[in-house]
Amino acid sequence: TQLLEQSPQFLSIQEGENLTVYCNSSSVFSSLQWYRQEPGEGPVLLVTVVTGGEVKKLKRLTFQFGDARKDSSLHITAAQPGDTGLYLCAVVERTGTASKLTFGTGTRLQVTL
Amino acid sequence: KAGVTQTPRYLIKTRGQQVTLSCSPISGHRSVSWYQQTPGQGLQFLFEYFSETQRNKGNFPGRFSGRQFSNSRSEMNVSTLELGDSALYLCASSRLAGGTSTDTQYFGPGTRLTVL
Numbered sequence: 001t002q003l004l005e006q007s008p009q010f011l012s013i014q015e016g017e018n019l020t021v022y023c024n025s026s027s028v029f030s031s032l033q034w035y036r037q038e039p040g041e042g043p044v045l046l047v048t049v050v051t052g053g054e055v056k057k058l059k060r061l062t063f064q065f066g067d068a069r070k071d072s073s074l075h076i077t078a079a080q081p082g083d084t085g086l087y088l089c090a091v092v093e094r095t096g097t098a099s100k101l102t103f104g105t106g107t108r109l110q111v112t113l
Numbered sequence: 114k115a116g117v118t119q120t121p122r123y124l125i126k127t128r129g130q131q132v133t134l135s136c137s138p139i140s141g142h143r144s145v146s147w148y149q150q151t152p153g154q155g156l157q158f159l160f161e162y163f164s165e166t167q168r169n170k171g172n173f174p175g176r177f178s179g180r181q182f183s184n185s186r187s188e189m190n191v192s193t194l195e196l197g198d199s200a201l202y203l204c205a206s207s208r209l210a211g212g213t214s215t216d217t218q219y220f221g222p223g224t225r226l227t228v229l
Contacts, residue, residue, distance in 0.1 A: 041220075041223075042117070042203050042205070042220025042221050042223055043156070043203075043220050044220070045217050088156065095169070098168045098169035100158040100161060101148075101158060101218060102158065103148075103155060103157075104155075106156075
């Protein structure tokens with residue numbers, strides 16, 4: 001069972017369209033991160049959300065943390081080809097003093113002209 | 114400043130062989146984490162090193178091992194390679210113990226390992 005389920009798995013849209021990607025879990029998290037991974041590169045951190053209900057904006061990207069801190073969404077307005085990539089949500093899991101990032105299943109986005 | 118570098122970028126091995134991958138973290142970063150990325154399992158945590166000590170380990174067999182040197186550079190080794198070990202191996206560095214919500218992890222471009 002995946003801790004973080006993302007939907008949709010794949011999304012192919014045209015330039016200018018809007019889209020929303022979801023990250024869901026049955027667990028409560030103290031924070032959640034979103035990453036974007038472009039072909040041939042490692043993931044790059046886009047944002048960290050901490051407070052339930054929090055909304056953060058990064059240019060055309062809007063991130064929201066659910067009120068119960070179990071889910072999150074990423075909305076892209078007027079998508080551009082440069083938005084193409086794999087979008088990953090992730091949470092920090094702690095065991096004692098050790099911690100690790102656990103990633104979601106990922107949403108692969110393709111934006112065409 | 115220079116980002117996380119990983120060598121080699123591509124590697125082809127045959128079943129039963131062993132392989133060593135290298136990661137150089139961002140200058141000043143003391144934590145290095147390793148992840149395996151496959152189409153079926155996604156991005157999974159392998160282990161994390163901080164100040165030359167393994168602080169955390171994921172659910173991978175003992176064939177997967179790693180180490181960190183005094184200059185924070187890290188290597189991971191996979192022995193007795195299996196077809197299922199074909200994956201993108203990513204390294205990430207951070208200033209503090211990895212994976213905290215307040216300390217960003219910076220990923221390298223990865224090493225693409227193909228096992229034939």
